[in-house]
Amino acid sequence: MMEKSDGRSLSVVICFPVIVTKSKDGVTEFANYEPREDHCKAACALGKKLKVPVYQFLKEPLIRKFGQEFYDALEATARHIKK
Numbered sequence: 001m002m003e004k005s006d007g008r009s010l011s012v013v014i015c016f017p018v019i020v021t022k023s024k025d026g027v028t029e030f031a032n033y034e035p036r037e038d039h040c041k042a043a044c045a046l047g048k049k050l051k052v053p054v055y056q057f058l059k060e061p062l063i064r065k066f067g068q069e070f071y072d073a074l075e076a077t078a079r080h081i082k083k
Helices: 037-050 059-066 068-082
Strands: 018-022 029-033
Touching: 029 059, 059 068
Parallel strands: none
Antiparallel strands: 018 029
């Protein structure tokens, strides 16, 4: 939880390396992984060392933003691709 300058709390929906954008029609959302070396260096190094895929590392923020059903489908897709 972060705090705004006026004292109100602000929830962080998604982690720094994931950019969430909406399509031009305003209906479809996209989550793109874009590592930012200045902010994500330690997290990227740890993930690489532990061999943890980005989507697993960001499980909680992805579920908060898109829901459990989305995450389950993402995980199933990753397992299918890994075969």
